[in-house]
Every structure is written in structure tokens, then in C-alpha cells.
Amino acid sequence: MAEQGGGVSGTGCLGCSLRQRNEWCVLSEEETRFLARNLKKRQYRTGETIFSAGEPSHGIYCVVSGTVAIRKGDSEGNAVLLRLAYPGDTLGYRGLLLGEKRRSCAEALGPSKICFIDKQTVQSLLDRNPTLGLQFLRRVATDLDDAHTKLLHNATFSNRAKFVHLLLVLMNRHGRTATDGSRVLQLPLSRRDLASMIGTRHETLSRIIGRLEEDGIARFSGRTVHVARPHSLLDEIRPTLVG
């Protein structure tokens, strides 16, 4: 009776296959049972908010199934999509660890199952198993490196290159390879969100998409993307690595 996200109903976290891949893998069986007793699992509908910027951090969230968008906005209404979170990802640790209010918001991009673990439970687990803290440390360090890489790309890539790069990343998660070697991608995001991920306007993104079609790199139809020659995307990013 397996669930969508890999969990098995009745066995709680112990049977959750995601546990192998995230920071909770260092918990003992007893600690895992403690975790299972103290978390709240909940289903979110498409577009539903998981947490919002400005509200206090009462705990952390663990994605079981679905895709979650992490956004950050400023006082003038601008917003960027910082990253996407997938099953196994833990959200909201920053606010909790620093005891601060949320500085970003999380939204379910599709029907999603997400577990909530309150502050006390996290604290208790951190106290009992110091290794858990180190696991989180590794996770945050990885996220930090991702953010730094993004800063470098934003500063040096053209919008077109940034978008192609984004397509490649999304392809890894959401893409499928057809029998003829071409790849098909179902975009989990609106053009607006895609544009905000590469730091530009949606109108500009529209034109970039138009140019990619003209150049035969990819075909766009709604949220479906076809890439006949996957290698052409890679070629886009390294303009002249020929030497």
C-alpha cells in the first residue's frame, strides 16, 4: 500500500523511502519513531501557501511529494523564485535555526504532501543526536554553494544562457527522453516564475523563447517543451569552448 511520495502508510517515517536521502537518515530507529509521533502530515492543493514571509518560524517542513516553490520578495512587490524543492527536501530551517521570522515564502506548485515538525521536536532531536546538526550543516553549506553559483551565473551569463541553463536543470527533474532521443519537459512553472528565476521580465522571456524556437533549439507549446537535440542546449552555454 505504498503512497505517492514513497512513504508507506502505518509505518510513519521509518517506512519513508525519502529518509535515506535527506538529513534524517542519521536518526536511530527510536529517534525516527519519536519523529514520526511528533510530526504532522498534510496535503496541500495547487497554489496553496505553506508558509509566508514575515510570520514566525514554528518549525520546519519536509516535502514528501510534489514540487514546492521558494520565493523571496521585497517591500516594493518585486519577487524572485529562489529555488524549487522536491520530495526529500527540508524547508524553513533557516528561520528556525536563527529564531527569526520567515524571510521567504513557500507555495505548492501542485498537489503536495508535506510533513511539519515543530520547534520542540527539532530541538529535542538535535540535542539527542548531534550528528543531525552536522547533517543540517552539510545541507545548508550545499545550499549556500548553490546560491553562490547562482550569483556568479547571474552576473556573467546572458539572459538567454541563464534560461537555457534553467531548462537543463528542469530537464533533469521533470524531463523525459523519447524513443528518438529527443527530450520532453513539462514545465512546473509559469513564464512569470521562469522569468523571475533568471532575473528578467516575462516579456523578455517570451522573446527569448521565440528566438530559441527560431533557432530550432526547442519548441514550446504551453508548458510543454520539446528539445530535439538535447546537446544543442549544452552548446548554447559554452559559446566557444572550441580552442
Next chain:
Amino acid sequence: MAEQGGGVSGTGCLGCSLRQRNEWCVLSEEETRFLARNLKKRQYRTGETIFSAGEPSHGIYCVVSGTVAIRKGDSEGNAVLLRLAYPGDTLGYRGLLLGEKRRSCAEALGPSKICFIDKQTVQSLLDRNPTLGLQFLRRVATDLDDAHTKLLHNATFSNRAKFVHLLLVLMNRHGRTATDGSRVLQLPLSRRDLASMIGTRHETLSRIIGRLEEDGIARFSGRTVHVARPHSLLDEIRPTLVG
């Protein structure tokens, strides 16, 4: 016989005033003595490299005095200045924690004293005092938030606004207030580095600086910046927050 960076010779880390302000503050007296015995303090000259991208991570560094630039570059020779590090800051934890090679490089922007703590010592301290790990966790989480904020700014601010924002940040660290209320800043960076911090070319930065002078916001002379009305910088950033 106080040293430049707040340390007192002979007492090692125990007498180091920086200890109060960074992650090492949670160490016991004994642990601190252990740390002091196992670190290597060294003086760097202006422009000297502390570590480079691609080399293995043998330990972490703690800035005692001076200013350090953290840069990240790509294979095509582009590079951005990710951040500046000051006394009390710990460098190079990412590579060490993840057991990976360095992905950024660190350069002393002026004569700097920096302590090196090797992998074994860090590991040993982390094992003995789990709170140290949590301290690092808080530090990395803060850095991550900074990086995310920068991503938002890069995506939404104009180059001019980004530079003004950078000036405000540098003013906090390197600025002095004159008797007439105006502020004077000694830039620790070249125009090239300043430009890379806001993700643009040095030519563009030159023009931005020219325009700021035209508008009477600031006067630039070499690496010295005069700002007659400090509030004018703040006004630049919120374009029209008036009702």
C-alpha cells in the same frame, strides 16, 4: 602588549577579543587552549592569496585582522567578488564540511593576520562540543540568507541602486563621519572588484560613478569617497516611497 586585531600575544585564543563575536565563543577554556595549541597564525601581505579555487580543503581560516575578498570564478575567466571578510569571520568552512575542493578563492586586500585550523583539529572540536556545530549552522544559515538577499537585489535593483547599496554597506565598515556630518569612505577595492560585486563591467561602473558625481550624491577621488548628505544615498534606493 595588545596586537592589531585584538589578540594578546602569549595568551593565544583565550585573549583574543574576537572570540566573543564568532562561533568559537562556545568553546570551554580547555577547548580554547586546545584550539590555540593547534592553530597556525600567519601574516599575509597585500594581494596575497590565502586559498585558491580547486585546491583541497585542509582546514578553515579565521581572520584576525585585515580585510579579505572571497571570489568565485568560472572556466571562462569571469569572476565575481562574493563578499568581504573581516576580523572574526571564519573562511573556508564549506569546503571542509563537505569534504570538497575549494570553490572560491580568498585574497588579502591589505596586510592581514589570519589563523589556520586544520581539519583534524576542527573535527576534534566538533566531536567534543556539539554546540560548536550548531554555531556553525547559525553562521552558514546567516550567510545563506545574505546570498539570497543578494540574489533578490541583483534581480530587481538597477545597477545604480546596487552600487549605492554597496556604498552604504562599505560605509558601515570603512566609513568615518566628519565633524560637519558628511561621511568619508576609503574604498578597500578596485573599481573592477566593485563592478564585479554588482555584476557589471568596470566601464559601466565608471559611468555610474560619473553620474553620481553629476547628481551631487558623492564625490570620488581615487579610492576616497565623500558623501556630503549621507541621507541622499538612502533616498536613492527607495525611488518613490512617498505616498
Next chain:
DNA sequence: CGGGGGTTTGAGTCCGTTCAAAATACGTGG
């Protein structure tokens, strides 16, 4: 005194933004 790196300035071009309008997709209720 002669490099050499850093900085400024110029001209031309391309790219991205803005504002506006049209076209398309989407969800809801009839």
C-alpha cells in the same frame, strides 16, 4: 624614465525594459 595595471571616456550596437494592446489559455457558473 619607461612600463603596466587600473581607470576614464567615446562611439556604436545590441539587449532589455516599459507601456500598451491583442491573443490565448483557464476556471467557474450557468
Next chain:
DNA sequence: CCACGTATTTTGAACGGACTCAAACCCCCG
């Protein structure tokens, strides 16, 4: 199932900003 209103996406035209390439300038250091 269709009509309708709404949100999203595309397209257009004009404008401004930023980039490229290039040359001149400056200043520090050998």
C-alpha cells in the same frame, strides 16, 4: 457543454541602459 470573465502569454514600438571595442589617461613602481 458552452459562455463568460479572468489571468496569462505573446507581440509591437519606442526608449534607455548596458555592453563591446578601442583609445587615451593616470598613477604607482621598478
